[in-house]
Amino acid sequence: MTVxxxxxxxxxxxxxxxxxxxGMRVLAVDDDPICLKVLETLLIRCQYNVTTTNQxxxxxxxxxxxxxxxxxxxxxxxxxxxxxxxxxxxVGLEMDLPVIMLSANGETKAVMKGITHGACDYxxxxxxxxxxKNIWQHVVRRRKLDRKERRCLDNGEDCEKLQAAxxxxxxxxDANGPVNDNGKVNKKRKDQNDEDEDDYEEATHESEDPxxxxxxxxxxxxxxxxxxxxxxxxxxxxxxxPKRILDIMNVDKLTRENVASHLQKYRLYLKxxxxxxxxxxxxxxxxxxxDTSYLHMxxxxxxxxxxxxxxxxxxxxSNRTNPKLLGLPGLAPGMVQIGQTRNNTNIPMNDLSKFQHxxxxxxxxxxxxxxxxxxxxxxxxxxxxxxxxxxxxxxQGVFSGPSNSxxxxxxxxxxxxxxxxxxxxxxxxxxxxxxxIRSTGVDRLEMSSVVSVHLPDLGKCSETWQNxxxxxxxxxxxxxxxxxxxxxxxxxxxxxxxLTSTVAQLHGNPLNMxxxxxLVTTQDSLIRHDMQCQTSxxxxxxxxxxxxxxxxxFLSFRSLGNVEQKSNDPKQQNxxxxxxxxxxxxxxxxxxxxxxxxxxxxxxxxxxxxxxKIDTIMINQPSFDTAFITQYAKTDxxxxxxxxxxxxxxxxxxxxxxxxxxxxxxxxxxxxxxTIKPERDDIGFVVxxxxxxxxFSLSTCL
Amino acid sequence: MASIPGPDACPPxxxxxxxxxxxxxxxxxxLSSGPHYLIKKDRERKHRKPASKTGLPVWMLGMGAxxxxxxxxxxxxxxxxxxxxxxxxxxxxxxxxxxxxxxxLEVISIYFRESEKLLRNIRTLLLDRECTxxxxxxxxxxxxxxxxxxIGANLVRNVCVAFRAASEHCNWAGCLRSLAVLEHEYCxxxxxxxxxxxxxxxxxxxxxxxxxxxxx
Numbered sequence: 001m002t003v004x005x006x007x008x009x010x011x012x013x014x015x016x017x018x019x020x021x022x023g024m025r026v027l028a029v030d031d032d033p034i035c036l037k038v039l040e041t042l043l044i045r046c047q048y049n050v051t052t053t054n055q056x057x058x059x060x061x062x063x064x065x066x067x068x069x070x071x072x073x074x075x076x077x078x079x080x081x082x083x084x085x086x087x088x089x090x091v092g093l094e095m096d097l098p099v100i101m102l103s104a105n106g107e108t109k110a111v112m113k114g115i116t117h118g119a120c121d122y123x124x125x126x127x128x129x130x131x132x133k134n135i136w137q138h139v140v141r142r143r144k145l146d147r148k149e150r151r152c153l154d155n156g157e158d159c160e161k162l163q164a165a166x167x168x169x170x171x172x173x174d175a176n177g178p179v180n181d182n183g184k185v186n187k188k189r190k191d192q193n194d195e196d197e198d199d200y201e202e203a204t205h206e207s208e209d210p211x212x213x214x215x216x217x218x219x220x221x222x223x224x225x226x227x228x229x230x231x232x233x234x235x236x237x238x239x240x241x242p243k244r245i246l247d248i249m250n251v252d253k254l255t256r257e258n259v260a261s262h263l264q265k266y267r268l269y270l271k272x273x274x275x276x277x278x279x280x281x282x283x284x285x286x287x288x289x290x291d292t293s294y295l296h297m298x299x300x301x302x303x304x305x306x307x308x309x310x311x312x313x314x315x316x317x318s319n320r321t322n323p324k325l326l327g328l329p330g331l332a333p334g335m336v337q338i339g340q341t342r343n344n345t346n347i348p349m350n351d352l353s354k355f356q357h358x359x360x361x362x363x364x365x366x367x368x369x370x371x372x373x374x375x376x377x378x379x380x381x382x383x384x385x386x387x388x389x390x391x392x393x394x395x396q397g398v399f400s401g402p403s404n405s406x407x408x409x410x411x412x413x414x415x416x417x418x419x420x421x422x423x424x425x426x427x428x429x430x431x432x433x434x435x436x437i438r439s440t441g442v443d444r445l446e447m448s449s450v451v452s453v454h455l456p457d458l459g460k461c462s463e464t465w466q467n468x469x470x471x472x473x474x475x476x477x478x479x480x481x482x483x484x485x486x487x488x489x490x491x492x493x494x495x496x497x498x499l500t501s502t503v504a505q506l507h508g509n510p511l512n513m514x515x516x517x518x519l520v521t522t523q524d525s526l527i528r529h530d531m532q533c534q535t536s537x538x539x540x541x542x543x544x545x546x547x548x549x550x551x552x553x554f555l556s557f558r559s560l561g562n563v564e565q566k567s568n569d570p571k572q573q574n575x576x577x578x579x580x581x582x583x584x585x586x587x588x589x590x591x592x593x594x595x596x597x598x599x600x601x602x603x604x605x606x607x608x609x610x611x612x613k614i615d616t617i618m619i620n621q622p623s624f625d626t627a628f629i630t631q632y633a634k635t636d637x638x639x640x641x642x643x644x645x646x647x648x649x650x651x652x653x654x655x656x657x658x659x660x661x662x663x664x665x666x667x668x669x670x671x672x673x674x675t676i677k678p679e680r681d682d683i684g685f686v687v688x689x690x691x692x693x694x695x696f697s698l699s700t701c702l
Numbered sequence: 703m704a705s706i707p708g709p710d711a712c713p714p715x716x717x718x719x720x721x722x723x724x725x726x727x728x729x730x731x732x733l734s735s736g737p738h739y740l741i742k743k744d745r746e747r748k749h750r751k752p753a754s755k756t757g758l759p760v761w762m763l764g765m766g767a768x769x770x771x772x773x774x775x776x777x778x779x780x781x782x783x784x785x786x787x788x789x790x791x792x793x794x795x796x797x798x799x800x801x802x803x804x805x806x807l808e809v810i811s812i813y814f815r816e817s818e819k820l821l822r823n824i825r826t827l828l829l830d831r832e833c834t835x836x837x838x839x840x841x842x843x844x845x846x847x848x849x850x851x852x853i854g855a856n857l858v859r860n861v862c863v864a865f866r867a868a869s870e871h872c873n874w875a876g877c878l879r880s881l882a883v884l885e886h887e888y889c890x891x892x893x894x895x896x897x898x899x900x901x902x903x904x905x906x907x908x909x910x911x912x913x914x915x916x917x918x
Contacts, residue, residue, distance in 0.1 A: 032849050104851060
């Protein structure tokens with residue numbers, strides 16, 4: 001290995017050489033010595049320079065000490081000291097190197113997870129030499145894209161089109177081609193830039209051939225990123241331009257290009273989160289069926305200072321003081337999506353205060369950070385809507401009990417829940433509710449439908465629920481992963497209920513409230529129907545909205561918790577288990593805002609509530625300490641029929657958000673109060689690493 | 703050549719076909735240029751050719767290496783047919799060259815070591831029915847699957863897949879059964895691979911004999 005290291009060091013630094021891909025410097029990380037040895041030999045056979053290590057930490061250190069030492073990283077997924085996905089994210093964010101994941105597990109979920117975390121490829125063990133012969137394309141592609149991005153961002157153009165165009169990897173693949181093409185492309189871009197540049201002082205820089213230019217890589221440490229995020233927040237994520245960010249950050253040795261490319265990545269990341277959030281929101285909408293018009297971006301604005309990155313301030317939204325619903329940036333986009341998808345439900349976003357978001361980052365691997373990448377969830381949502389409608393019908397009369405007005409479900413969650421088909425975890429929840437809410441196959445949906453069942457008294461809740469959608473925007477993601485929810489639609493109803501409780505008027509039915517809560521988003525049909533059911537104790541569940549990171553499942557989870565069928569007493573209703581609070585704040589700045597933790601301690605939903613213990617673990621986004629908190633929920637079946645198996649062990653520096661609600665014992669009074677009283681600013685976000693309470697799956701709401 | 707770990711963990715199901723001890727003794731005797739003493743087997747009689755100048759049978763002069771190769775290819779063909787090994791094992795063999803002459807042997811040795819550890823761990827986990835950590839079993843299985851598939855141990859890998867299914871359903875009895883099958887298949891693989899290595903050793907020895915100065 002020493003020899004190889006030396007070879008690696010002696011290799012070129014910076015751009016590709018003439019013999020590329022020969023001599024490409026690869027770092028291989030795998031805890032299995034056999035695979036590592038075989039991989040190493042194969043790579044040597046492909047004429048790459050290989051460095052190997054069996055520990056992820058060592059690999060990171062190697063990468064950090066000299067960013068230009070490697071061109072590509074290949075990493076195993078399952079490693080004892082650090083999760084492969086986490087390593088992947090860290091490398092991607094800090095060093096901007098292409099990372100290839102390697103695993104024996106080829107299931108679609110796992111692959112999807114890899115891709116959403118930013119892997120540029122996912123290989124299955126056993127690795128074949130033919131596959132390894134082609135991995136150099138990722139290096140080339142990234143280089144090209146980086147250059148284009150930087151130029152674009154500097155110009156303030158929207159480089160995404162460019163990216164989209166390039167993302168298919170259509171660059172010339174012959175070894176010498178890339179260099180030339182880059183040169184040509186760069187020149188072209190320069191010309192275009194020159195034509196419409198406004199303050200593009202550095203045009204002269206770009207005129208040099210970028211492929212020959214060696215730019216020392218900037219390491220985006222946590223501190224640096226925090227500053228960056230703060231600057232972006234200050235400017236507004238949509239309006240942030242690299243130059244201004246740079247000025248605000250006031251860090252020397254940082255060039256605009258660095259900032260520009262980092263900004264690009266950051267935006268993509270937010271998009272991803274919001275996609276997840278929107279899914280959740282869709283789920284919620286499905287449950288609630290309210291008009292999700294508010295979901296539009298405009299509604300975000302209505303929420304006060306909500307804008308991309310800043311925490312969601314419900315101020316505009318509701319008269320009630322809303323606890324800091326996290327205005328997760330991710331939500332915004334999600335919200336928009338929600339709005340688009342459907343909705344008949346009007347979930348007034350106003351009463352955010354009433355909403356307590358349940359951010360249940362159940363997701364095992366997916367910390368909120370990942371979110372659900374696609375907006376195909378929206379499509380799913382639509383499907384679900386139909387299903388939800390059916391479910392709603394079923395739900396009528398099924399649920400009874402006090403509705404929990406406190407239930408604030410982040411719409412995102414519901415949406416995400418609904419939308420996200422991949423979130424099979426929600427399935428587990430779905431099974432729970434007795435009401436046969438059949439979602440159209442999305443697990444999440446089920447959650448929403450379930451939620452809707454327990455709607456708190458409409459009277460109280462109606463307005464508040466409306467707000468939830470906004471909250472839902474936050475990555476309900478938390479729920480998305482890992483929890484295997486059964487396919488019953490119950491989950492959706494649960495979601496709905498939780499959400500609905502916060503939703504003010506659901507169609508005038510008392511049940512509407514419940515439906516609102518989760519759904520906030522688009523699905524009003526569900527909610528409406530749900531409304532008809534008696535709103536039950538949605539009460540206790542407080543949803544934690546995490547800024548974009550909340551696992552949708554969690555959200556729904558929470559909402560389930562809120563749905564308590566039996567009593568009108570809000571306290572009781574929150575038998576819905578644990579509040580899974582996740583707040584994933586995109587930025588460090590979000591820490592205060594973010595979590596709406598829904599610590600649904602009301603566990604133990606007597607009837608059919610899934611009582612699963614959900615231990616939520618806050619998972620922080622790897623690079624930002626406070627930023628992302630994802631909870632990892634472990635469920636242990638206690639009362640529920642459904643099995644929620646959250647098996648994820650995602651632990652990235654968990655940070656706990658302290659909120660009013662402490663897990664396990666839902667403070668229903670507080671919940672109720674919080675939702676009702678606008679003055680309350682802090683709706684307890686309690687994010688505990690260990691919810692410990694019997695978290696029931698969402699389906700238990702019923 | 704590095705020493706091959708003996709099949710200690712597995713029941714000795716393999717009986718070596720070739721009297722390696724006798725062979726080495728014979729070689730020793732022949733090389734010391736004492737009276738040649740042939741251990742004739744029926745098979746050898748068939749191939750016996752007129753003795754060369756040195757008086758040793760021709761098959762001793764390195765042409766016997768062909769026999770070992772033949773045996774090796776027979777064994778490999780058998781294992782491929784049975785599905786015990788697949789093309790990744792071939793890939794492994796192709797990776798062995800002058801720069802890494804003992805590559806296959808090293809990798810397989812590491813594989814044996816790691817797999818036995820994993821199997822032991824899994825068995826320990828399954829001791830207690832009530833508090834079996836299925837998730838951990840899944841992790842170990844994943845590990846075993848990855849390494850088995852990397853060296854081309856197809857059958858072991860397939861058994862792991864079935865085992866994993868049982869562990870995902872938290873089926874204790876099923877897990878136990880799967881573990882028994884897994885251990886059996888693993889032992890069979892190990893024995894066969896040992897056999898393969900020994901044939902290879904003989905082959906190298908036989909090929910080397912040809913160039914012995916005394917035999918020229």
